[in-house]
Amino acid sequence: MPPAAAEPLTPERILATTEEVLRRFGPTKATVVDVARALGVSHGSVYRHFPSKAALREAVTDRWLARSVVMLEEITSAPTGSAPSKLESWLEALFEAKRHKAGDDPELFATYTVLLAENSGVVDAHLTELIDQLGRIISEGVAAGSLAAADVPAAARAVFDATGRFHDPQYAADWLSPTIITEFEAVTALVIRGLRA
Template identity: 60%
Template sequence: MPSTSPTLTAERILEATEEVLRRHGPAKATVVDVARALGVSHGSVYRHFRTKAALREAVTKRWLDRTTGLLAEIAGASGRDAETRLREWLAALFAAKRRKAFDDPELFATYSVLTTETAETVVSEHIADLTGQLTAIVRDGVESGVFTAADPAVAAVAVFRATDRFHDPHYAREWERPGVQDDFDALVDLLLRGLRTR
C-alpha cells in the first residue's frame, strides 16, 4: 500500500523546526526532534539541510523574510508619494517587530538567540534587504523633489540606524512602555523634516 504522508519538502521541515523551537527552545531543540515531529528519520532532514547550523540559518531567514516581504510591498508602491511610503514603511516595521515580540514571546526569544548565532550571514542579508527598500523610497523622494539627499543609500542607512530602538530586538522590552508610540511618531516626524527639500 503506497504511503499517504505528504512529500517531505524544505518548507515542511522549516515549519516543523519552528514548532520544535517554540516547544523546546534553541538550546534543547535537535534535528532528531524535528525528524520525530515529521515522522521521518533525521537523515531525511539532513538531505534537505546538510547541518543543524544550516537548518537554523534557514528557519531564521524564513522568520526574518516574513517582515521583509510585507515591507517590500510598501517600498515598491512607487505610484505613491515617498514621504507617505517612508512613514508607512517605518510604522509597518515597528508594528511587525512588536507583533513578533508580543504575539509569540517564546518564539521571539528563540529567534533572538538564533539571530545572534547567524548575525554574519542571515541578519546581515536581512538588514541589507531592509536598507535597500529604504534606499528605493528615499531615491524616489529625491527624484520627485520631495527629499534632499546627496546619497540616498547613505540617507537610508542613517534612517534605519536612527530608528534602531523601534525594530532592533535588543530593545523589545521598551516596546510595551507607555508613550513609546509617541516617541516613535516624534522621531519619524523629525527624520522626515530632515529629509524634506527646503
C-alpha cells in the first residue's frame, strides 16, 4: 500500500493533492485519475467526495479564494482602528495577497486564472463577499462620522471597481512594474479621500 493511503481520505487532503496535481500537470491535462494516483487511492474513492471533475475543480477554486478572505475578514472585524485606516489596510492586504500569489507561484496563478474563468459562480460569490466586507468597513466609518456615503453598498462597489488594477488577475503583468506601489498608493489615497466625511 502506498504510504499516502495510510491517512484517512478527507476532502481537505483531496483538495490539497488536487492543487499539487494542477501545479504539476497544468489545468488542461490534470485528471481525477492523476489525483487518485497521487493519493494512492482509486478514482472511485475521490468521486465519493467529489461527484465529478467539475465539482473537484470548483471546490479547489473555492478553497484557493477562501484563503485570502480569512485575513481580510480579520481586518474587517478588528475591534480597533478607524474606518479610513482599516480601509487602507484592507486594500493593501488584498493587493499584497494577489501580488504574492501571482509572483511566488506564477504557474499555479495561471492555473487558477483558467479555473476562475470556468467557475464564474464561485468567483461572483467571492467578489460579493469582498465587497460586503468593504461595505461593513464603510458603514462603521459612516456611524463613527469619519466617512460619508449615501448608499453604502454602491460606495463599497465603487471602491472595489476603482482599485481593480490592483486586484483583478487580468492586470497581474502590471504588478511587476517598478512604479506599481506608488500607483497603488495614489489610487488608494484618492479613493479614501473621496469617502471622507
